[in-house]
Each structure stands twice: as structure tokens, then as C-alpha cells.
Amino acid sequence: MKIAETDFQAWMGGVQSRMERALGRLLPPAQLPPARLHEAMRYATLEGGKRVRPLLAFAAGEASGAAPERLEIAAAAVEMIHAYSLVHDDMPCMDDDVLRRGKPTVHVQYDQATALLVGDALQSLAFQIISENKIADRPEDRLEMVRLLAAAAGSRGMAGGQQIDLEATGKTLTVPELEAMHIRKTGAVIRAAVLLGAYCGKNLSEKELKALDRYAKAIGLAFQVVDDVLDEDASTATLGKTAGKDRKQGKPTYVSALGLPAARHLAQELREQAHAALAPLGDAAKRLGELADFVVLRKF
Amino acid sequence: MKIAETDFQAWMGGVQSRMERALGRLLPPAQLPPARLHEAMRYATLEGGKRVRPLLAFAAGEASGAAPERLEIAAAAVEMIHAYSLVHDDMPCMDDDVLRRGKPTVHVQYDQATALLVGDALQSLAFQIISENKIADRPEDRLEMVRLLAAAAGSRGMAGGQQIDLEATGKTLTVPELEAMHIRKTGAVIRAAVLLGAYCGKNLSEKELKALDRYAKAIGLAFQVVDDVLDEDASTATLGKTAGKDRKQGKPTYVSALGLPAARHLAQELREQAHAALAPLGDAAKRLGELADFVVLRKF
Numbered sequence: 001m002k003i004a005e006t007d008f009q010a011w012m013g014g015v016q017s018r019m020e021r022a023l024g025r026l027l028p029p030a031q032l033p034p035a036r037l038h039e040a041m042r043y044a045t046l047e048g049g050k051r052v053r054p055l056l057a058f059a060a061g062e063a064s065g066a067a068p069e070r071l072e073i074a075a076a077a078v079e080m081i082h083a084y085s086l087v088h089d090d091m092p093c094m095d096d097d098v099l100r101r102g103k104p105t106v107h108v109q110y111d112q113a114t115a116l117l118v119g120d121a122l123q124s125l126a127f128q129i130i131s132e133n134k135i136a137d138r139p140e141d142r143l144e145m146v147r148l149l150a151a152a153a154g155s156r157g158m159a160g161g162q163q164i165d166l167e168a169t170g171k172t173l174t175v176p177e178l179e180a181m182h183i184r185k186t187g188a189v190i191r192a193a194v195l196l197g198a199y200c201g202k203n204l205s206e207k208e209l210k211a212l213d214r215y216a217k218a219i220g221l222a223f224q225v226v227d228d229v230l231d232e233d234a235s236t237a238t239l240g241k242t243a244g245k246d247r248k249q250g251k252p253t254y255v256s257a258l259g260l261p262a263a264r265h266l267a268q269e270l271r272e273q274a275h276a277a278l279a280p281l282g283d284a285a286k287r288l289g290e291l292a293d294f295v296v297l298r299k300f
Numbered sequence: 301m302k303i304a305e306t307d308f309q310a311w312m313g314g315v316q317s318r319m320e321r322a323l324g325r326l327l328p329p330a331q332l333p334p335a336r337l338h339e340a341m342r343y344a345t346l347e348g349g350k351r352v353r354p355l356l357a358f359a360a361g362e363a364s365g366a367a368p369e370r371l372e373i374a375a376a377a378v379e380m381i382h383a384y385s386l387v388h389d390d391m392p393c394m395d396d397d398v399l400r401r402g403k404p405t406v407h408v409q410y411d412q413a414t415a416l417l418v419g420d421a422l423q424s425l426a427f428q429i430i431s432e433n434k435i436a437d438r439p440e441d442r443l444e445m446v447r448l449l450a451a452a453a454g455s456r457g458m459a460g461g462q463q464i465d466l467e468a469t470g471k472t473l474t475v476p477e478l479e480a481m482h483i484r485k486t487g488a489v490i491r492a493a494v495l496l497g498a499y500c501g502k503n504l505s506e507k508e509l510k511a512l513d514r515y516a517k518a519i520g521l522a523f524q525v526v527d528d529v530l531d532e533d534a535s536t537a538t539l540g541k542t543a544g545k546d547r548k549q550g551k552p553t554y555v556s557a558l559g560l561p562a563a564r565h566l567a568q569e570l571r572e573q574a575h576a577a578l579a580p581l582g583d584a585a586k587r588l589g590e591l592a593d594f595v596v597l598r599k600f
Contacts, residue, residue: 028455028456032456033460033464034455034460034463034464034467036463036467037455037459037460037463038455041455084420085420088416088420091393091416093391093411093412093413093416094413094416111393112393113393113394113466114463114466116388116391116416117455117459117462117463119420120384120385120388120419120420120423120453120459121453121454121455121459121460123420123423123424124423124451124453124454124455124457124459125450125454125455127427127446127450128446128447128450128451128454130446131443131444131446131447131450132447138439139439139440139442139443140439142439142443143431143439143442143443143446146427146428146430146431146446147428147431147432149427150424150425150427150428150431151424151428153420153421153424154421154424154425154428155328155334155338155341155417155421155424155425156328156332157424159337159417159420159421159424160333160334160337160421162417163334163336163337163414163417164333164334166413166414167334167336
């Protein structure tokens, strides 16, 4: 007997299928030379993950009345940045991981040089698709999307967070230091996902954009706290990546800094902050609220 | 006694100094956390190279009457893409080189993880600075710059050329196959340098843009042919990178495909093609013509 799908689950499944098709279309065909690179780019990006960042972009796009044809491209750009970061992070000189989304990592399935180029080319493609498709009313807004995503990915954002993470291995970080790391490492691109989604639609007011930004900050941290809890709690089979790895590698986590109960409590607090931030957006923020619950209550 | 500087040498020195200052300003300060990453980004980009791509951007900008304040930013974006590609290419999983521009390569001076992140962050920064600075009259033109540079860097451009290069090691390529590889590997970004420089100024006609494109294609190939000749001919000290390396690694080059005399002859032919392409631009293309000579007649 099939369990009745909630409205949220149906929406989520719809966005995920739509994204799979959009990414499949926006990535170069696997047969196009150099075929090994293009095949590996598709391997790294397709059939993978919960698509949390695209879901956030679509939910924010609902709040600004954006067309799904625009949202799927903005969301694909963010997801390509995310996918590239996973490919590079998994490489032997970084986290040296062999399993991702239940499959061998790109450098294991192909080779290290191909993995390096897959990441590099996915990053370029993210900016290319924003510049090639009319996904906002004004060209200025698309330049703002490029700016937001580039800043989120760069040395003051994701890449900088990775560097802090590398240097923190084996050290004890305070909770504010952990927060400073994760705001860059995962928070910046999550924030970009929310704002790029919003920019696909009608112009939001300063107040509404600030509300989205506060929501994005809370949800970005919540996502990381829950990741740390799951890394401690769940099995490799459930996660689709190696469980308990952060602890074994001596990486500071919210669990190592706070203990498991306080980390769980923090996740709930951040969920409440995310909901509170959405108040100025009213009913239009329904999906964003549901996503806050999903991010905190997920088991994988 | 000082040898009298030609007008071209003075122009070149002026652009090179200007670029050094611009890159120094556009790169994050070395002290900004994460300091190791920012210091390494500066190490990878500053005090290095002939700045051929910026020179091409400035020369093309002369043809479209572009302001140097715009050109230095467009040129910096192209140079950041070039610098990132060198950092990643030198890594052990790619060409495994220890010397670049007379200095230890980034992964030798720092470490492999930092080198990976330096390349990643330089790529992001290239797109960020185009989106943050008004370097063309219309926002549409800046989106076109993002598109050109992203396509040039991506899997159908530079990264794709690298993949073909990796797969070609130990093989014999025909001259058309070599050309197909180099059009992607170095030609695409050189073409982007010329066109981005042109877009900083007044709108050029279709005919003028096509002339620039033909010039860029010839000069991009000439650059590679001369590189192959110098790799065979010159010393490590003169080149500032390991000489004779391509041959030792079994990489197909124009010298291995054609022999040294015919490779030299091809470089001269491409120089003539570059000059011929510039005819529709008249006197405004003076610097572009001089650069064609410089690229082919250089000894380093």
C-alpha cells in the first residue's frame, strides 16, 4: 500500500524531477568531445543528492512569483557550484573520500586529473548559463546573480570556508569559530540559492530581501548542524557517504563542540529563527517554512 | 648605457605595471582571513609572466577606444582565469611541475589542497570582478563578457583542451588534431582576452568583431607553436619553467608533428595571417599588429 504523499513531498518530488531534466539539458552531452570529461561532469551532477539548494531557490522563487523556467536555470547554476565543490573536496589532497551519494567519487570512478577538470568546468558552466539565459527581467539583475554566486563560491565564501576547515583539522574550535567557518563553507552558497531564486521573480522590497537573507543564514547553519549530528548518528548506507568521518579525521563539528543533545537543540533553535525570519513575507513563504522543517528533521 | 626603448616596449611596460597594480588591488589582501589562501592567490597571480592576455586586451581596447580603467579590470579577469589554470595544471595529478615563472609552483610553496582552492577561488573572482565593475556601457555587454569568458574557460574551451591534452600524452596527433586541442586549451582564453578588451569600448561593427576574432585565432595558435619551439630550444633559466618537458612527457607538440624548421615556418605564417586579419581595423589596430610580432619573435 502506498503511503499518502503530503503536498510538500509532492512539491519536492516535482522540483527534483524538474531539476534532473534541466541539469541533463544544461550539461554538455556525454558524447560531445572530450567525451570523458563531459561524461564525468554528468556523473558528478546527475542522479544525486536531495537538491537542497535548488529546492531553496524554487521556494524563494515562489515568494517572488518567479517562473519555473527561470528558476530551474538559476538553481542549476547553484547546483553546479555545489557539485564542483563536492568533486574537489573528495579528492585525495582534500578530504580523500571514495563514496558520495552512494557511488564512487569522481576521482575513483575516473581519475584525479579528470576530477580536477570536472570541478573547474562545472564552475565555468554555472556562470555561463546565468549569462546565456534571460532568467531575470533586467540584465542588471543577472549581473547581480553572477556577483552573488561568484562571491559565495570564492575565497570569502565557500573556497575560504574550505581553507579554514583544512586548517582547523585536529584543532578545537569555539562555537563562534565554527559558525564563522560554516557561514562561508556551506552558508554562502545556500544564501546564494535563496537570493538567486528570489531574483528570478518580481523585485522584492529591501525588507523582504533582508527577511530572506536572515532566513538563509539560519537555514545554512541549521543544515550544517544537522549534517554534524547525522554524521555522528547515521549509517554510511543511509547517508550515501562515509559516516563518522569528520570525527575520525579530527575535524571540529557542532557535536564535538557542544555534545549531541546541545547540537540537536541548536538545530531546533535555528529552525525557529528561520521561521521567524519569514514573517514579513506572509503566505508566499510557505514552501520556505516547510523547507526549514525538512532540513532540520531529515534523517539523511 | 641603456638601450633605447621602442615605443612598443614602453607601451608594453606601461600595461604590465598597470596590471600589476590592478591585480594587487583586485585580489583580496594577503592579511585577510583565511590568510594562507589569500597569500597563495597573490603568490599565484602577482609578479608573474609576460601578461600576454592583458596586453591583447589592452591592444584590442585601443581599437575600440576603451578607457584603461575598464581594460585593467577586464584584463585582470582573463589573467585570473589564466593564473588559475596554471596552478591546477602544475599539480601532481596533472603536469606535476615544480617551477613556474622562476618560482616554486603553488602546491610546492604551499600545499596541494591550498593550490586546489587557489585555482577555484581565482576562477570565481574573475567572474565577480566583471559583475562588480561597470566596464562596458551596457549591462548586456558585461553579461556577454561573462558568457565569453565562461565559455572560453569551460569544457568546450580551456578545461576541455586540458582533457584532450591529458589523453594525447604518448600519442601522435596530426596537425589538425593538434590545432583542435590548442584552439581550446590556449586559444579560447586568448580569444576572450581580445574580445573582452574590445567590449570595454565603443560598439564595434560585426565586420570589425569578425576581424578581431580571426586575429585572435591566428595569434592563439601562433602563441602555442612558438611555445613548442621554445620548449625545445630554450633553457629552463630563460623560460622560468622546466624546459624540454613536453617532449620528455611524451606530449605531442608542433615540433614533434612537423619538425623544428616547419614549426618555425608555421609560426611565421600565422603571424602573417594575424596581420592580414587586422586590415579592416586600420590604424586603430597598430598595437595588435605589434603584439603579433612580439608573440612570434619572443625568445621566452
